[in-house]
Amino acid sequence: MSGYRGVDFYHFDRCLSDEERSIRDTVRRFVDQSFLPGIRGHFRDGTFPLDLIPQLGEMGLLGPSVKGPGCMGLSGVIYGLICQELERGDSGLRSFASVQGSLVMWPISVYGTDEQKNTWLPELAAGRKIGCFGLTEADHGSDPGGMETRAERDGDGWLLNGSKLWITNANLADVAVVWARTPEGVSGFLVERGMPGFSTNVIHGKYSLRASDTGELVFDNVRLPDSARLPGARGLKAPLSCLNQARYGIAWGVVGAAQDCYDTALRYAQERKQFDKPIGSFQLVQQKLVTMVTEITKAQGLCLQLGRLKDDGINDVPLVSLSKRNNVAMALDCARMARDILGAAGITDEFCPGRHMANLESVYTYEGTHDIHTLIVGAEITGLSAYR
């Protein structure tokens, strides 16, 4: 047992229901017992703990808030708490769950046919099938509207050509939700592993999100039946709506990583002695710890309000952008401060802050970079868009 208890300086626990707290505590135990003992090895080896996927499914941690066959349709707050606990383990674990739930199951549940829902949702929820989400391309990241992947009508089906880069779970996925330009605008397709012309490649040499699969999807004249298209998804706003779901989970998740860093630094500062005193007794170290606990507490307030709003049907992009932007930057700052407090010990994988810090660099960039979220909130408050 790590003895990790999270941070609850402002008694936010009082704002949670019995069920919400029980689920949070249960996921925390799962991370302690099943995930953390193996994370150093997976991070070193650059592998995802595939053996845990069935348990993630059995416990109900994949797409818990998605509505549809085999899904539970739980609240946004519960989904957020789950993300927070998974990312306390590692951003790679939360990324896996975010992609499966928010970027694969959610669009199928909202834009798919009954047949697509019945085929995929129960399998994805149980972790028997894995999905990925292909929007970003090598030359089109922040501006996905420029995408070059195309699907052309081909008899009663489609012919897909192009490629997607930086795709989480690319090499693990049984099904890819792929966004492509068509004569009718941007559309989403379900591309299955094994379809002729569809291949995937691993991205090597990452120093961030090492315990997560990141890769490339390549489509060379992949022939798709019309039933592979998500009929409800029309135009770029469809993939962007998926991102809004996933960003919501990130806004919560990174607060878990920040709490893990703070918790580690606090314990270290109470034990570690220099100049014959615990370093936690020095004003400069206290200032860092206080900054961390303050910023974490503020971020918890944002999350809870964002979650309650979402559960009331208010889920506007700029609201999510503000929290994603604030919380990821906050978590990254906490990881750096915690690393600093650990001195030289902080640069090894004996302690979590270095790993969280490296991971959070990816989280800062994916699902809309920090600066793109600045521009989204900026456009919202001024009515003047800086990027379109």
Added chain:
Amino acid sequence: MKIAVCVKQVPDSETRINLAAPAAKLDQTGFTRVLNPYDAYAVEEAVRIKEARGGEITAITVGPETVRETLKKDCLAVGCDKAIIINDPLLAGADDAAIADVLCAALKKDNYDLILFGIKAIDDDSGQVGILVAEKLGLPHVSTITKLELGEGTLTAHREIEGGKEIVDCPLPAVLTCQKGLNEPRLPSLPNIMKAGMKPMQIVTCADLGVTPPAALVEIRQYSPPPARGTCRLVTGDDAAAAARELARVLNEEAKVI
């Protein structure tokens, strides 16, 4: 098969106890409370028996109303069917004998084939309640079990003894206390956590059970912090024989142990 599991909520093992000087009471503010870890083995064993043979599991606890969340999460969400909380101001300061009396009264309200406990609660470490209940109910008991096989109206349990194990047969109904190693407790799934809130949970008083708890035989008079750890002294020197002589002298004259 009707199974009762008697459980207790305890401060978690990472709790920091603030006790600078001896005191009559512990300051328990800020304690995080969890299911007694040994009771989790009892709950898990009951659920496995139910899964294999069918039946019904009742979790019973003596404690404040705030144990509801622990009972829901760690008993009802993992497979117990109902819960009974015995909550009564009369039980403030109750000792093991009184707790056992009250549990017996609750257990007598139904016909259980099997009554499971953890071997001990990690807060007071007393380890008596399960056995007291068995004696008071006149039932056979096996303590510290690490393996259980059920027959028809009988059971075979393995129990830990000093330097070995003992294999015990006994008839049902019986009382067992469960030790680490018996099983690996599962985590509840999200759907089961959500459903746990719908399972029956009854809060009863001593009067409801028709029992008057006896006056405590045991009184806790003082809690005191453990003595500070002594300092360590290293006997050094290049001459091993001289160092050994010095060590022997210190052990004899100063520590007075040889």
